[in-house]
Structure formats: structure tokens, C-alpha cells
Amino acid sequence: xxxxxxxxxxxxxxxxxxxxxxxxxxxxxxxxxxxxxxxxxxxxxxxxxxxxxxxxxxxxxxxxxxxxxxxxxxxxxxxxxxxxxxxxxxxxxxxxxxxxxxxxxxxxxxxxxxxxxxxxxxxxxxxxxxxxxxxxxxxxxxxxxxxxxxxxxxxxxxxxxxxxxxxxxxxxxxxxxxxxxxxxxxxxxxxxxxxxxxxxxxxxxxxxxxxxxxxxxxxxxxxxxxxxxxxxxxxxxxxxxxxxxxxxxxxxxxxxxxxxxxxxxxxxxxxxxxxxxxxxxxx
Numbered sequence: 001x002x003x004x005x006x007x008x009x010x011x012x013x014x015x016x017x018x019x020x021x022x023x024x025x026x027x028x029x030x031x032x033x034x035x036x037x038x039x040x041x042x043x044x045x046x047x048x049x050x051x052x053x054x055x056x057x058x059x060x061x062x063x064x065x066x067x068x069x070x071x072x073x074x075x076x077x078x079x080x081x082x083x084x085x086x087x088x089x090x091x092x093x094x095x096x097x098x099x100x101x102x103x104x105x106x107x108x109x110x111x112x113x114x115x116x117x118x119x120x121x122x123x124x125x126x127x128x129x130x131x132x133x134x135x136x137x138x139x140x141x142x143x144x145x146x147x148x149x150x151x152x153x154x155x156x157x158x159x160x161x162x163x164x165x166x167x168x169x170x171x172x173x174x175x176x177x178x179x180x181x182x183x184x185x186x187x188x189x190x191x192x193x194x195x196x197x198x199x200x201x202x203x204x205x206x207x208x209x210x211x212x213x214x215x216x217x218x219x220x221x222x223x224x225x226x227x228x229x230x231x232x233x234x235x236x237x238x239x240x241x242x243x244x245x246x247x248x249x250x251x252x253x254x255x256x257x258x259x260x261x262x263x264x265x266x267x268x269x270x271x272x273x274x275x276x277x278x279x280x281x282x283x
Contacts (some may be wrong), residue, residue: 005047012063015079024050024260025272026091026278027083029076033096033121034068034188036060041242042093048241049275052087053075054079058101070131072270073142076105080113089278095120096235098203100127100186101140103194103214108142116193118273121202124213125150125173125184145185148183150176164252169205188214189221196225197267199233203254207235226274226281228267232259239264 015038028046030039036059043055058075061064067097076092083090090113094102099119104126106114126149129139138146153171173180188194196211208229215225234255238246242264244257255263 011084014061015026015054018047018053020050022050023052024279025088026275027052027087028091028093029079030093031058031098031102033098037229045239045241052083056079069137070141071139073105073108073140076102077109084113089115091116091118093118093196099154103186103188104140106191110190111192113276118195120197121207121235122196122210124186124210125180128152150179150184164203165205166203188216189223194225195270197228197237199255199263200229200231201233201254202235203252204235218256224269228270230259230263234260236260237264237267241266
């Protein structure tokens with residue numbers, strides 16, 4: 001990118017902004033999942049498209065909790081507000097736990113700053129976070145209060161041979177049907193536009209089912225949802241031009257590089273359509 005973009009670190013040390021030479025009026029915040037890493041490659045792809053692109057840590061960084069628990073949704077909304085001050089439209093892009101977080105944040109925002117969410121391997125509900133002392137809490141807080149969450153089932157903990165969390169998440173959903181239906185479900189109907197990207201072979205959690213739940217809830221409120229799916233893909237989508245992600249917790253994620261890249265190509269086509277749509281929408 002070189003001369004075509006500038007990289008500006010956040011003053012608090014939690015991330016950075018890439019400012020393209022010719023911006024297209026859209027600001028994008030990209031956040032990773034349980035790895036806690038900066039999602040540099042994805043931010044660069046959006047910046048190359050003309051977006052003012054940011055990426056940040058949401059735990060493990062300066063002034064942040066050491067793990068994904070009790071994370072203020074204001075972490076994302078403050079960045080959305082900063083982007084909105086100089087961009088016509090704002091899109092939040094998250095993966096896995098990060099997708100859960102940006103969906104929950106945008107639901108609280110209700111369209112004030114955030115125009116759209118692109119959720120890779122999303123969740124339709126808020127999940128339990130574990131503090132360092134082993135006690136359970138919510139992944140997220142808002143205005144200082146923890147969001148209702150789904151607790152983990154004591155059954156189906158993965159063994160060292162499989163490292164798959166799929167049965168754990170499914171059994172946790174099954175043990176709390178009322179909470180899934182009501183308090184812990186993310187109010188995705190408060191988000192103007194949603195793209196949900198999911199692999200049918202996701203071995204971390206049932207992201208394809210979550211994507212369908214998101215679409216059904218939004219349809220009940222008269223809203224469309226773009227679902228991009230591939231039965232053979234796993235938990236990690238690979239967009240065109242992205243390297244294969246490494247790091248994070250040791251776990252089975254499913255899919256294959258070929259299927260994950262195929263899902264990524266389809267997802268990027270949907271993202272480009274969204275960006276074109278936002279670019280033609282008056283502000």
C-alpha cells in the first residue's frame with residue numbers, strides 16, 4: 001500500500017487506523033476472535049477498497065481485561081463514533097467472539113453510528129466469559145452492567161483428542177431454551193444491515209445455525225439478512241488476498257483451506273455489494 005495509505009496508531013495503544021489516499025466514505029472496524037490479536041490483514045483489505053479501516057484488540061491490550069470477559073461494548077462503540085465523525089457510514093466486522101461482540105454493540109447502538117455488521121462465524125446469543133479466578137460472568141457489559149448470557153453446560157467438555165467445542169456449545173443452548181429465546185439473544189433487529197458468514201463444517205460452535213437464527217429474528221421484524229454459507233467450510237473464513245490465520249487457542253475448527261477460501265470469495269462479493277449500496281445511500 002505504501003504511498004497510498006497511512007497508518008495511525010491509537011493514542012491508547014490498543015490498535016491503529018489505516019487511512020487510504022482516496023477514501024470512499026465508509027469507515028470499518030475489524031476485530032478478531034478469541035485470539036485477541038489485531039486483525040491487520042483484514043483491515044488492510046478494507047483499506048485497499050477505500051475504507052478508513054481500523055483494527056484493535058478488545059482484551060489483553062493496555063487498560064483491558066486479560067481475557068474475553070466483562071468487556072465493555074463501548075470499546076467498539078467509541079471507535080464507531082470516532083469513525084462516524086469523519087465517515088458517512090460505519091461497518092463493524094468481527095470474527096467468532098468478535099462477531100458476537102460487534103453484533104451486541106451494534107444492537108445497543110441502534111443505528112446511531114453503525115450502519116452494518118459483517119459477522120464471520122457469528123453467534124446469535126451472548127456467551128459466558130470466565131474470569132481469571134474461575135468465576136463465570138458475561139462476555140460483555142454495557143453502561144457498566146453485564147449482559148445476560150448463556151452459561152456453559154457441565155457436559156460435553158472437549159477431550160484432548162478432539163479439541164472440538166461444538167457439542168459443548170450445543171448442549172449449553174439446549175439446557176437454557178428460555179434464555180436463548182429471550183434475555184441472552186442479541187437484538188439484531190436493531191442493526192440496519194447484517195451479513196452473516198458461516199461454514200457448515202464449523203467445529204467451534206454452530207455458526208451456520210446462529211446465522212439462520214439471526215436471519216429469522218430479523219425477518220420477524222421485516223428486515224433482510226444476507227447469509228453467505230458453505231457446507232464444507234469451517235470456522236475461519238479466508239478472504240481474497242488474506243493469509244491463512246495462525247495462532248489462537250488449540251482447537252478443531254473444521255473446513256479446509258480450499259473451502260474456507262471459497263467461502264471467503266463469496267463473502268467478499270457480498271461485502272463489496274454492501275459497500276456499493278452504502279456508497280449510493282444519502283446521509
